[in-house]
Amino acid sequence: MHPPADPWGEAVARFLGDLLDDVAIDLVYAPDGPPNSTRPGPPAQPWSAVLPGPTGWSATLNLHLSPGSRALYGATGPTDLPSEFTDLPGAAARAIDRITVGADPAAGGVYPTLAVALHDVVVAEILAEKVSERSVADVPADVALLVSDTLSYVTELSQRRVEGRSLTHGVVIGPATTEVAERRGQVSYPADVRALKRTPLLFDGLRSCLAVGPSGAVQGEITRRSLAALDIEDLLEPLEEALGDAGALVAAASRALNGVGFFLAADQAIWIFDQGQPLMLRRGGRWKAIPFASLIGGLAELVGSQPLAALVARTALLASLDNHGAIIAVVDSSDRVEGVVEPKDRYDVARSGEGEGPAEFLVHRLLHADDLDVATLLRLAVIDGATVLDSLGQLLAYGAIVRSESSQGEGARTAAARTLSRVARVVLRVSEDGPIAVFVDGAQIATLL
Known part of the structure; x- marks a missing residue:
């Protein structure tokens, strides 16, 4: 049957x-x-x-x-x-x-349009559940409707332009608390602000965003100054390093309010943040999950260091968002790349000062990359070729040509990542189209975005 x-x-x-x-x-x-x-x-x-x-x-x-x-x-x-x-x-x-x-x-x-609507409803249910389960006071019966309406409003804004430029916008929906927040004239989001042209201009998600309760009542605005006044350690700066200006404020606000944040970027992508971490992204009409905290945790097991895992993951994410290709590898030590990476691309050898070396060594010695941060690693990683770190987070090579094994009907970057992963603890390959692939022991084990 x-x-x-x-x-x-x-x-x-x-x-x-x-x-x-x-x-x-x-x-x-x-x-x-x-x-x-x-x-x-x-x-x-x-x-x-x-x-x-x-x-x-x-x-x-x-x-x-x-x-x-x-x-x-x-x-x-x-x-x-x-x-x-x-x-x-x-x-x-x-x-x-x-x-x-x-x-x-x-x-x-x-109908295809209903199938797309279903996608947004699934996302709304996920986010509403997160808000509800963190609330210590009564919440409205249907937070999902507020989340869905917020997604609808942000989508509307993504299709508008003001004075020839795309709009950005930021809002955070926080859980219900035992404290009654100050409400300015009982403004309801997004209903009361939907038709106002100035709403996305004032609360652009870059300099200011709105804080909203689970009932939809606006509780005020959040700025960089107001976040600083909260005196929460490492609230904004690490997120600015990981995400750049676009999205960092909304991410930090979602962490401060223990809520979920919505950020409409200038490229019309919609970011969802959960307690400071990117959770989902809608780009080109498609939702993609970003299990970022789980990714960093998994990479930490592979490379043996939480800070190194976070550095690599954040750099790969930024490269993906900027539509740059990249290969980032972590190996046990420098001897693991002998015979795999071209000698001229070895930053560590050039900095050791051993011999004259090839012409590339002159440029290597001008760099200050002994203490890597996300901005520096990103600058190096998007240069064509592979970027290789050791398990202590020290730079071994960048823009490196990898002596790849024969391609398995795949692109050169994928073949290089696969080859490099045979001597590395882990390799992240970022496609110019966005997806990030994780390679271990010559096999692709996971993909995100």
Whole structure:
């Protein structure tokens, strides 16, 4: 006995597979029991959820990480999702519930516009759950509607131009607290500010952003000065280093308010931040997950250092956002790159002052890259070639030609990353189109963005 078509289940499964790379998705169907039998409740596991299936059937959505991603994110089994996205199956079930109330599955496939709407509803459910679970006071019954309306407003702004330039905007939705925040005239977001031309100009997400409670009441603006007054250690500066000016203020505000931040960038991308960390990005109409904290944790296990993992991950993220290609590798020590990296590209050898060396050594000796930060590493990483660090975070080579093995029907950058990964602890390959691939022992184990 085969189940009937389930266009909504299939649509949400395709979206989750596109949102979070390296995840396998199963939809399992079972016929409903007799009329008086008990319909199965939601599974207790965070990697599984019961969806509203076709008439007469129940559908169970299961998510499984690929073996490579399990190793990267420190998962103990295939069903351990990155900690930032444990609510994905549940959010999908709630989203389908919202959209399909009263719908007739026999009416045919899902309209493409409705499928896109479903994507935004899934995202809204994920973010609303984060706000609700952190609240210590009562929250409105439907925070997801506020999140959805916020996404709609930010999307509208992305399609506007003022005086010939694209708009930017920033807002943070924080959890409900026991304290009653000052509310200026009971302004409701985004309803009361939607039609005002000056809203995105005043709260551009670069110099100022809005703070909003879970009811939609605006609680005030957040500026760099007001963040400094909070006296939270390392609140803004590390985020400016990791993200640049674009997005750092909203990210810092989301950390300070323990909430979720929305930042519309000048390139029309929509960033979602959660407690200071990038969580999701919508670019070119597609949502992509950024399990950034989990990525840094996984890289730390591979390279043996949390600060080094953070340095490499943040640099790769910035290169991706700037549409630059890059290869960043971490090896145990300098002897691991002998015979793999061309001698002329060795920064460490040039700085040691041993012999005259090739002409490139003259430029190597002019650089001050002995104490790397994100800005310096990014400047070097986007030069064509590979950038190699040792496990102590010292620069060994940049712009390096890698003596690659024969290509497996892939681009030169991928072939170089694969070859380098055979002698490295880990290699990150950044495509000019955005995706970041992680290589270990000659194999690509994970992809994000």
